[in-house]
Amino acid sequence: MMFITCLRTCLPPKIRSLVLQKKFNPRNISGMGGGPKQASVVILPRSFAEDFEKFCQANNGALPLLCRGEPGDWKLPTLSAGLDIRNNGPQYKKYEFGSCTDNLTSLEGYSEQLKDMVVFYLGCSISPKEAMQKMGIPIRNKESHCNMAIYKTAVPCSTVGSFCCPLVVTMMPIPKDKLEAILHDIYLTRGLQGEPIHIGCPDLLGIEDRSKPDHGEPLMLQPGDVPVFWASELTSLEAVSSCRSPLAFTSAPGYTVVFDQKDKSIQVSHPGEVPEVHCISQNPLQYSITSSSSVQKIRELENIIARDPGNRGIKYLFNKDELLKASLSLSHAHSVLITTGFPTHFTHDPPEETDGPPGAIAMAAILQALEKEVAIVVDERAMSLHRKIIEDSVNQGILKTTIPLLSYQGQEIGSAFMFLCKDRDPDSPRFDHLVAIERSGRTADGNYYNARKVNIKHLVDPIDDLFLAAQKIPGISSTGIGDGGNELGMGKVKTSVKRHIKNGDVIACDVEADFAIIAGVSNWGGYALACALYLLNINNIHERYLRRAVGLPTPSSRAAAWAQALPSVIKEEKMMRILVQHQVRSGVSGNVGMEVDGLPFHGIHAEMIQQLIDVTTM
Template sequence: MTISFLLRSCLRSAVRSLPKAALIRNTSSMTEGLQPASVVVLPRSLAPAFESFCQGNRGPLPLLGQSEAVKTLPQLSAVSDIRTICPQLQKYKFGTCTGILTSLEEHSEQLKEMVTFIIDCSFSIEEALEQAGIPRRDLTGPSHAGAYKTTVPCATIAGFCCPLVVTMRPIPKDKLERLLQATHAIRGQQGQPIHIGDPGLLGIEALSKPDYGSYVECRPEDVPVFWPSPLTSLEAVISCKAPLAFASPPGCMVMVPKDTASSASCLTPEMVPEVHAISKDPLHYSIVSAPAAQKVRELESTIAVDPGNRGIGHLLLKDELLQAALSLSHARSVLVTTGFPTHFNHEPPEETDGPPGAIALAAFLQALGKETAMVVDQRALNLHMRIVEDAIRQGVLKTPIPILTYQGRSMEDARAFLCKDGDPKSPRFDHLVAIERAGRAADGNYYNARKMNIKHLVDPIDDIFLAAQKIPGISSTGVGDGGNELGMGKVKAAVKKHIRNGDVIACDVEADFAVIAGVSNWGGYALACALYILNSCQVHERYLRRATGPSRRAGEQS
């Protein structure tokens, strides 16, 4: 049965059975057999474009149906039921709100040339909080829970161009997983948040100053969690600058027959989410489906085989590959480094472990549309340029990637390398990856596995990783197979205890994520494969695009 038929045939009796005061509800209210929805009324000429806009931005604008404005709801006398069902509608003229109306009778003629859209507002965050056992927080004002305009653009379609609007609830850090389980149980993928962490990553300057409604206070142990808001429709109405339009005010909506089919169809085991921290500064979490996460864990176990019996099993940290891949998935610009000059009697002295893994990762980052560059030792620049040229000839890389060198002498030089004009607020890269890159030991030297000092062959690229630790927004990953590689400082205690010569050779510089592999190339390949898995995961893909723009079908790659 179509939505338009439901509205025409079912709503008359449903509405008449409710008391007049029950026809306006806050977003958290529900009535048995009915669900809350918001209304947008636009000129017929804009209807196809707005329908496409909603279909292209289903997260904030889940469209239930549309119809001629005078036929959408059962008529009482000669007046459109829009007036009766929702006594309050905001009136817009050329994108400006000119007031709130309690009657549309004076616009009866214009309504004949207008179309009504019904937008689903049935997902209740408060219901999810209750199911997860998380107490509700009191609002700081008398209105509904706050909503915020972001700098995240919705997909632009035929004149409709507006920012995403989100709503926020503060959630204790230790209850994030429980909340996501509850939202999935209630509404599946459509109930999942689109951002967890620092509001600044959405362009929100102050949580205490919502654009709509009242602020919900965050406590020190809380993490801000954001969902797409149907109030995005108001921004869309403003953006189209229609000569006349109407829309439900914030916190005020109509009740329509419950759409049970759409909510039931989205509850699938493949969509059960997991949440993982990927950055402390700024605070940022990501989500992925449980099946996709399990595939990455199996990959992590596969590359942890220790062919040299060096004891690398003692260095393993759970989910480092998954968290590194999630962080890379969110990155826009990635800097990759490699190079371990351990063969003194060869020219060049580099071992073959490292560059192939770096190229494999760079190729997949490039395929995902991320800016990718490499930084290598000055003496090995020509070698890596030839490797990149060969990768292009063989079709591994689509286009050349920039190859940089760094021979700075101070932290100031490293910051200048990482940031535009040396400004920490403008980093050139948001993720650094070292794959089998010689790492600086505690005494300032660089050692191979046999304790031979190779400092004279190594440029101070470690300083870039050290400088990145103090620049918000830059994360790092180290891939190694022996503990003396750049980034392995995160597991240096285990290296010193379990790896031969570890007390001397252990790298002292740590990365945010330490990926341990039997061969470091395997780690580079695994990062590329993990990114492929994430790119195929609908839960992660929706989170990555903030539920705006068209979604991909299961298994479809970008």
């Protein structure tokens, strides 16, 4: 340890000399934060150089390009005086037509070929070692005298020309209770470049066996540990292999070139933009990251919708950050299934109420804009009504395009499993996330009740079964949005419903969702969830984490499309008029008119929508 500390203060030429004299293992340089700057090397024929430079720029999370030389330039005085790439690299790999054919300790014998080749210098992987040392956390691979585990993933890098390869990552186990503090420290010294690309189950990266890394040695997780993954510059080895160049060289894994520069800290330009880490799934384990400023705004949205205009006692059902965790989970989803429909007006046709469909359509609109697959499942008897609502929403500009409309009647054992999984394969779910908004929920006695304890089971299909089945299928999360405790998903708060909500002992839904969003009116929860998704996706920290630091940042044109997909007073007024046209009634009063749960749209609901939008867009 003393020797490594001394090395931090050594001049890079001295370190290079020690390496060449075999008096120091270059692998020990890795993770020496604050010490000499290091780089990995890629050498390609000039005909591949332009595409490789663009490839690095398009995937800079894994391949931060420090600089490139000119053809035949194996010395780079602007970075290091006296650095000769032919003999100052401790070890190289030689590639021919995509295959590694040799390991070399020098390139002296290839001087003639190098005259028509270009040298690229790539920044090295971010390591949490220095932050862990500051906090007194043992570094497992150092204790075990083994190298950091490195894995190929199933995450594709952005393709440029003939460069097409998967992302390569490093993994470090970090104690769960120290995770956020370590990430703060890394972020404050390295900026966005220092963030991990995934926290949680390696399966989500396509890593099938964590005990078998492609480079380095596996590390056993201790109780309380979380596996954390960073993009690795060893992605360059996969890129070189993919392009099938007649000849190419790379520095070998764990072997870097030392520059004459010091590794300088990067100060964050916006002190409020620091990462927060939140667990969004236990099966499989998955964490997400966003900024503290986004979290603050989403919490503000959650507090706004928690108002209780009907004095139902919903404050007793409220759990902090359910909106935040639900929106983070939905942000990671690729395919979302929404359900709504509460046939409380059982003597009318249609029996549906005006609470639910507007919130469902608002969520669908933002999910469409985010280019996620979205479908809606409703009762078979209500298919015609919802088809008309969707068609009218498209015609009125509320939705950009139509939404697939499904039904589920659960006539056979295992129907829910077959509905949710492709080809009955639990590893291939059709949907990543289920959302229920103002959807009648099954009680412990198997019935469905409105707020007045009237059993409406004859009007309700068993869509609850989908939520129950999802609990047993890894990779599917669920959200319930409600305002009274008898809605699907509110089983998560059923104890409080029975204790504090009128008729709660009878009407409390028994089916849980992973996240239970409580709102004074359920539509408000749908609006808030749409706004939260927008806030997350315009956030640089979250956006980079979502794309795993590969590909280019989201262009501003897409962000503008997301803003247009947000709910607005004008769009929701159109939505209410569509419902009135189809004789859908207010939930409390039973009126056909511009009201929801007995509250007038103009004034109460319009004001709520505007407040949510103001918080979101300011």
